[in-house]
Amino acid sequence: MSVLVFLDQADGQIRKSSLEAASYGAALAEKLGVPAEGVTVGTVANDLGSLGQYGLKKIHTINNPALDNLDAQVYTKVLAELATTTGATVLVFSNNLTGKAVAPRLSVRLKAGLVAGAVALPETSAVFTVKKNVFSGKAFAHVSITTPIKIISLNPNSFSIVSKEGVAEVVDFAATIDQSKVEVTSVNKVVGEVPLTEAEIVVSGGRGLKGPENWGLVTDLAKLLGAATACSRPVADINWRPHHEHVGQTGIAIAPNLYFAIGISGAIQHLAGVNRSKTIVVINKDPEAPFFKAADYGIVGDVFEVMPKIITAVKKLKGVA
Amino acid sequence: MKILVCISKTPDTTAKIAFTDNNTKFASDGVQWIINPYDEWYALVRAIELKESDPTTVIHLVTVGQADTDPIIRKALALGGDEAIRVNADSHDSFFIASQIAEIAKQGNYDLVFTGKETIDYNGSSIGGMVAELLDLPYVSLAIKFALDGTTATIEREIEGGEETNKVQLPLVVSCQKGMAEQRIPNMKGIMGARSKPLKVVEPTPVEAYTSIASFELPPAKAGVRLIPADNPEELVRILHEEARVI
C-alpha cells in the first residue's frame, strides 16, 4: 500500500502544481500510515532525489523520450502498470491540463474512483471522502470514493507546498510502452510567462480599460509583482487579449493568493472563476459594481487616475526606479 | 462519417446555488436549465459545421438524464444533429455516465465522439477520457481547433504551458473548448424541425458507481470590502504589503 503522486514536468523541472500534489500526497500518506512515492514520465533532467524534501520516499522514473509528448492512452498504460506493480492504493495528480487528460482514463483502467478538483485532504476515518470544487467555484461537494483504489486530482493553489529535510530514492521503472497513435506535428510552449493557474498573484483587466492600448496598466503591475495576467470574457472575445487569459465560469478557474481586478464589473460568471482567490482587490469607478461585494479591498475610482499611482507606489516598494 | 456529441444539462450561469435536504441535494426549484456551454458552443457547433461541409455526416446526440432533460436535448436538436438518445438515469458519478455513453458509442459505431471540456456544475472534466478508455480509443483533450481530411484529424489542443498540433486517425474521442467554433442561436426552422427529430429513450446498462456525493457546502461569505480613498492609492499598496502581506 502506498500513495503515488504523478509529477508533471516542464523542461526537466517538476511543476509547482505537482509539488503541491507531492506535499498533499505526503500528508495523506502520513494520515494513512503508508509511504508516499512519486512518478515521472518521459525524459528527466533534474535531480529527483531532492523531491524527498516534499515527503516522497521513492521516485519511480519511466525515463523514455518516447513519452515526452503527452498521449493519455500511452501514459495511462504505463502508470497503471506501475500502480499495480507497486501496490499503490491512492494516486494523486494535479488537476492541471495533464491531470485532466490522464486521470480519467486511469480511473477506468484501475477501476478506481476519481475525484477531480480536490481542494483539501480527504476525510479517511469512516468513508474516504474528498472535498472538491463544484458549480465552477460557487460551492463544494464532499465526494465519497467507494472503490479500493482511489484517484485524487488536486486543484492548483489549493494546498501549500511543505518542504522538510529528506532525500528520495530514485528508481527506474521499465514499463511496456505502446506506440502512440497520436502524432505530434508541432509544439508551441509559452516560455517565460507565469502559468495562470499556478500564479500566486494575478492582475486582471476588464472592459473598463477601454482598449488594448491601455493594457500597460495591467502588464506593468503584473511584471512588478511577478504576476500572471488575466482578463474578463468580453475582453478576450473582442480580441483585446488572448483567449487563454479569459477567467470565469466559461474560462479558467483560478485561486491565487491575490487577484487584482481592474475595470471589471464582477458579473456572476466572472466571480465564479476567481472567488476562491484568497485576497481580492477591485478598482472600479462604479461604487455599485457587484465586484465590491466579493472583494477584500477596493478603490472606487477611475483606473486611469488610480493605476499609475499604484504602479509608482509598487515600484517604490520593490525599489525599482 | 458518424459523430456522437455528448450533451449535459446544467443550471444557467446566473442560477443561485443553494442546497436542500440537509445539504445533500442541489436546490433546483426555479432554476433555469441550459445546455452545458462547452457542449453547446464548441462540441455541438463544430459537429454541425463538419456536417455542413460534408452533408453525408450523421450527428447523434447523447445525454444521460431523466425526462426533465428532454427540453435541453430538443434545444440541442434545434441547433443541429439528426437524432438524440437519452439514457434514462440520474447520476453524478462520472464513471457511471461515461459507461452509458461508451455503451451507446459501441452500438452506434461512431467515427468521432465529441464532449465539452467539462460541465459547469460538477466540473469533473472526466467523461471524454473515461469514454476513450472504455472504447480503447485515442483521446485528444482540450481541443481548440479541429480539421478533418478523410479519416485523418488534425487537432490543435491546449497542453500544460502551451499548445500543440496532433494528427490522429479516426475513430477517436475529443474534448472541446473555446476556439473550436462560435456560439450559434437556433433559428425558427431549427426549432420547428427539432420537434420531429427522433429522441430515443433507452434504459441504462447496469454499472456500479465509483463515487457518490455525501454533501454540499457553500463557501463562507466575505467579511466585506475595505475601501481605500481614490486620492490615496499608495495606502492600498501599503496595506497589501504590510497587513495582508500578499505583495
Ligand SMILES: Cc1cc2nc3c(=O)[nH]c(=O)nc-3n(C[C@H](O)[C@H](O)[C@H](O)COP(=O)(O)OP(=O)(O)OC[C@H]3O[C@@H](n4cnc5c(N)ncnc54)[C@H](O)[C@@H]3O)c2cc1C
Ligand atoms: C453563459 C455566460 C457565460 C459567461 N462566462 C463568463 C466568464 O467565464 N468570464 C467572464 O468574465 N464573463 C463571463 N460572462 C460575461 C459576464 O456576464 C459579463 O458580461 C462580463 O464578465 C463583463 O466583463 P467586464 O466586467 O470586463 O465588462 P463590463 O461589464 O462592461 O464592466 C466594465 C466595468 O468597468 C468599470 N469601468 C468603466 N470605466 C472605468 C474607469 N475608467 N475606471 C474604473 N472602472 C471603470 C465599469 O464601472 C464596469 O463595472 C458570461 C456570460 C454568460 C451569459
